[in-house]
Amino acid sequence: MTNVSSTADDILACARSLIIAGGYNGFSYADIADVVGIRKPSIHHHFASKVDLVRTLVSRYREEAEAGLAALERNVPDPRDQLKSYVGYWEACITDATAPFCVCALLASELPILPEEVALEVRAHFRALASWLTSVMERGKRKGRLHLSSSAKVEAEGFMATIHGAMLSARAYGDPKMFGVITSPLLDRLSTRH
Numbered sequence: 001m002t003n004v005s006s007t008a009d010d011i012l013a014c015a016r017s018l019i020i021a022g023g024y025n026g027f028s029y030a031d032i033a034d035v036v037g038i039r040k041p042s043i044h045h046h047f048a049s050k051v052d053l054v055r056t057l058v059s060r061y062r063e064e065a066e067a068g069l070a071a072l073e074r075n076v077p078d079p080r081d082q083l084k085s086y087v088g089y090w091e092a093c094i095t096d097a098t099a100p101f102c103v104c105a106l107l108a109s110e111l112p113i114l115p116e117e118v119a120l121e122v123r124a125h126f127r128a129l130a131s132w133l134t135s136v137m138e139r140g141k142r143k144g145r146l147h148l149s150s151s152a153k154v155e156a157e158g159f160m161a162t163i164h165g166a167m168l169s170a171r172a173y174g175d176p177k178m179f180g181v182i183t184s185p186l187l188d189r190l191s192t193r194h
Contacts, residue, residue, distance in 0.1 A: 007045045010036045012057050019036050020101050022056065024110050024118070051115045054107075056123035062128065069132050079140030080191055083133075083159070087183045090163060095176045105164040122136050146190050155190070164187050 014035045018027035029040045029050070036043075047053035066091070076082050093099035104125040111119055133156035140146025148155045166182035 007036075007038065007042065011038075011043055011046055011053070012060065015053055015057050015193055016061070016103060019054070020099075020106060024107060024114055028054075045113075050090055051171065053118045055121055058104060058118060058125065061127045062121065065125065066128060069129075078145060079136045079143060080134050080145045080187075083140075083190065084147075084187060087163065087187060089168065091176075091179050091183070093177045094167065094170050099175075100153075100176075101167050101171060102164060105167060126160070133157075133159055148190070154157055159186065159190075174182070 011032055014032045015027065018031055018035075019025075023153055024081075032043055047056065047160045065191060069086075072082050076085050090099075090102075094101075098167075104122050105113060107118065107122045111122065114122070116187065130153075137148060137152035137155045141148050141152060143191045150158070160172045163183065166179045168180055170176050170179040
């Protein structure tokens with residue numbers, strides 16, 4: 001059983017890197033088979049279609065993200081520090097190229113062409129992240145740790161869009177440091193009274 005789940009995990013990990021590199025239509029089962037070292041029918045054994053594969057990938061990605069946010073809640077009590085840690089996580093991932101882009105942010109740019117099953121998972125990720133960010137903004141304002149110029153929901157959506165935009169800019173410029181250049185003023189603005 002370990003071998004079966006290991007193969008499925010290898011397939012998912014490969015698909016994740018290929019999506020980050022080229023988007024939903026930027027890879028095929030043949031590409032995965034070459035990288036993982038298996039035959040295409042083996043991939044079909046685990047994932048009947050590309051839709052099943054990417055839906056499973058995004059679903060697992062959401063679970064990982066939600067677990068990471070829950071860990072932040074447990075380990076970092078201050079709302080401002082939670083935002084700093086969230087930004088720091090992405091900054092490290094982009095700098096060391098372990099996760100140079102959020103899979104859901106990349107797929108969101110392709111929503112018009114995505115199968116509905118995948119699009120639903122991507123939208124669910126955005127809703128969950130926006131909900132968490134909204135709760136952080138609300139707590140931060142209540143505790144006097146964050147200074148919002150709009151409602152917590154609007155600030156959360158703007159924060160999320162800035163993070164995703166900073167990922168895009170870092171990629172466009174080929175410079176991981178651009179992520180910090182863009183996100184640092186965002187954290188400063190939330191921390192400073194106007």
